[in-house]
Amino acid sequence: MDKKILLVDDDYDVREYMRVILETKNYKTLQAENIRDAEGIIKNENIDLIILDVMMEKDSDGFTFAQKIKSDDKYKSIPIIMVTSVNEKTGFKFDKDSDGAFLPVDAFIEKPVNAEKILTEIDKLIN
Amino acid sequence: MESIKVLIVDDEPGMRLGTQRVLKKHKIDVDIESEYQGLELIIDLAESGEEAREKILADKPDIMILDHKLPGIQGVDLLDELKTDKTDIHTIMVTAYASIEVAISATKRGAFDFLAKPFTPDELKHTFNKAVKHLVLKWKADKLAEEKKQIRFEFISVLAHELKSPLAAVEGYLRIIDKRMAGDELSGYDKMIKRSMTRLEGMRKMIFDILDLTRIESGKMKRELKQVDIIEVLKDSIDSVSPDADQRGIHIHLNREEPLFIDGDQTELEIISNNFMTNGVKYNKDNGSLNINLKEADDFIIIDFIDTGIGMTEENKNRLFGEFVRIKSDETKNITGSGLGLSIVKKLVGFYNGSVEVKTVLGEGSVFSVKLKKGDNNG
Numbered sequence: 001m002d003k004k005i006l007l008v009d010d011d012y013d014v015r016e017y018m019r020v021i022l023e024t025k026n027y028k029t030l031q032a033e034n035i036r037d038a039e040g041i042i043k044n045e046n047i048d049l050i051i052l053d054v055m056m057e058k059d060s061d062g063f064t065f066a067q068k069i070k071s072d073d074k075y076k077s078i079p080i081i082m083v084t085s086v087n088e089k090t091g092f093k094f095d096k097d098s099d100g101a102f103l104p105v106d107a108f109i110e111k112p113v114n115a116e117k118i119l120t121e122i123d124k125l126i127n
Numbered sequence: 128m129e130s131i132k133v134l135i136v137d138d139e140p141g142m143r144l145g146t147q148r149v150l151k152k153h154k155i156d157v158d159i160e161s162e163y164q165g166l167e168l169i170i171d172l173a174e175s176g177e178e179a180r181e182k183i184l185a186d187k188p189d190i191m192i193l194d195h196k197l198p199g200i201q202g203v204d205l206l207d208e209l210k211t212d213k214t215d216i217h218t219i220m221v222t223a224y225a226s227i228e229v230a231i232s233a234t235k236r237g238a239f240d241f242l243a244k245p246f247t248p249d250e251l252k253h254t255f256n257k258a259v260k261h262l263v264l265k266w267k268a269d270k271l272a273e274e275k276k277q278i279r280f281e282f283i284s285v286l287a288h289e290l291k292s293p294l295a296a297v298e299g300y301l302r303i304i305d306k307r308m309a310g311d312e313l314s315g316y317d318k319m320i321k322r323s324m325t326r327l328e329g330m331r332k333m334i335f336d337i338l339d340l341t342r343i344e345s346g347k348m349k350r351e352l353k354q355v356d357i358i359e360v361l362k363d364s365i366d367s368v369s370p371d372a373d374q375r376g377i378h379i380h381l382n383r384e385e386p387l388f389i390d391g392d393q394t395e396l397e398i399i400s401n402n403f404m405t406n407g408v409k410y411n412k413d414n415g416s417l418n419i420n421l422k423e424a425d426d427f428i429i430i431d432f433i434d435t436g437i438g439m440t441e442e443n444k445n446r447l448f449g450e451f452v453r454i455k456s457d458e459t460k461n462i463t464g465s466g467l468g469l470s471i472v473k474k475l476v477g478f479y480n481g482s483v484e485v486k487t488v489l490g491e492g493s494v495f496s497v498k499l500k501k502g503d504n505n506g
């Protein structure tokens with residue numbers, strides 16, 4: 001069965017091009033433009049992986065959402081890839097080893113997203 | 128900021144204590160805003176320039192009453208030191224005789240004011256009050272500058288985010304097109320190209336809006352006041368939104384034909400009119416209507432833009448005129464805009480002694496009432 005990936009980003013076009021990238025590997029994508037919708041989808045569907053944008057309506061939305069998922073026994077096994085765009089602004093790169101403790105996600109990907117990179121990352125996490 | 132730190136520097140114990148006594152009993156009475164009323168004085172004493180220097184390093188006073196003639200390091204020399212360190216202490220120099228030279232050289236070296244010995248308690252109070260007033264004004268200016276910096280910083284961060292989003296979208300699409308990731312069918316790419324163009328158009332509009340906004344704010348926008356027929360302006364706006372309106376079956380009606388003149392700048396009035404007109408169409412429903420009703424009331428013109436569109440909640444209504452504010456909902460998600468239109472309008476309307484009032488019901492429609500003064504709009 002095809003794996004299901006949830007895309008959370010408030011920008012329609014970002015979700016759209018991510019969907020095209022994911023479909024090249026036959027992943028099924030579900031989309032949410034805000035945290036509320038994302039929570040609904042997680043409840044009703046068996047999601048295999050979440051791709052989450054850090055910067056949404058409020059600066060901390062992505063962070064809070066990741067923390068919530070990872071502290072919920074029902075969902076904490078779902079891998080999360082966090083998409084960030086901090087690097088270009090601050091020169092500060094997120095890293096799983098150093099930031100994993102306060103930011104419980106499984107991988108970080110820089111925006112603009114490189115298709116090969118994200119596909120490799122997904123492959124590592126769910127196959 | 129509820130206290131003012133004062134340091135009294137004098138080698139004569141009588142002068143030190145006398146000055147302290149006068150200030151302690153003194154109720155600060157300067158004509159300043161309430162948030163600075165009831166300031167408490169914290170008074171400290173020093174016997175020599177050396178001791179004063181130490182105390183200043185440990186805890187900088189706001190006001191210093193400094194004797195000119197001291198045993199070791201002299202008052203003026205201490206001033207010089209402080210000046211190079213750029214410590215902004217309001218210093219009142221106390222000179223032994225009313226020597227104008229000492230006073231001048233002290234003010235040159237950064238003293239705020241001077242007092243000639245012997246001085247009466249009233250003279251002391253008067254000079255001290257002047258220093259306090261000056262100090263408080265400076266605090267206020269600093270606070271304002273700080274707030275302004277903060278607002279500017281926030282504006283730029285939001286702007287950067289707003290400009291980065293379309294870039295990311297277009298870049299994402301281009302990469303897919305570049306690698307032919309959506310298959311061999313060319314038609315599969317059409318939508319991506321269309322979306323990219325839409326996003327770039329939005330970005331261009333945002334840049335122009337920002338230029339307008341900064342020009343208005345900086346006062347650099349040249350105003351050319353003349354008698355402008357507002358009816359013509361409104362009709363031009365209607366013409367420019369007609370293609371979109373027609374396509375969606377939205378009916379636009381203006382309730383007046385005969386000219387109505389206003390002392391104003393053509394471009395400004397066009398910006399105002401265009402913004403309400405495009406909003407009235409963009410946020411309308413298919414086959415809805417937009418009525419523009421003009422009224423005259425005393426020296427003012429009131430233009431009502433009445434639409435049968437999506438409306439909004441009271442809570443959202445109150446945010447509307449903020450920069451980059453766009454209301455997110457299913458109805459608005461496919462409508463492009465930078466969220467700057469109404470903030471620009473608000474600034475411009477201010478030039479006409481005017482205001483904008485909004486009445487709106489979610490799901491039913493909105494009325495934007497713009498009030499503009501007819502004449503004398505050059506202030």
Ligand SMILES: Nc1ncnc2c1ncn2[C@@H]1O[C@H](COP(=O)(O)OP(=O)(O)OP(=O)(O)O)[C@@H](O)[C@H]1O
Pocket residue numbers: 332336402406407410411434436437438439447452453454455459463464465466467468469470493
């Ligand atoms: N007539 C209206 N009916 C319903 N909502 C409106 C109306 N006018 C404005 N709004 C809401 O207010 C928001 C701010 O309006 P504004 O004109 O400032 O920005 P915009 O239309 O989004 O972008 P811009 O005018 O800069 O292209 C809009 O995004 C929309 O959600």
Ligand SMILES: [Mg+2]
Pocket residue numbers: 402405406464468469
């Ligand atoms: Mg607008």
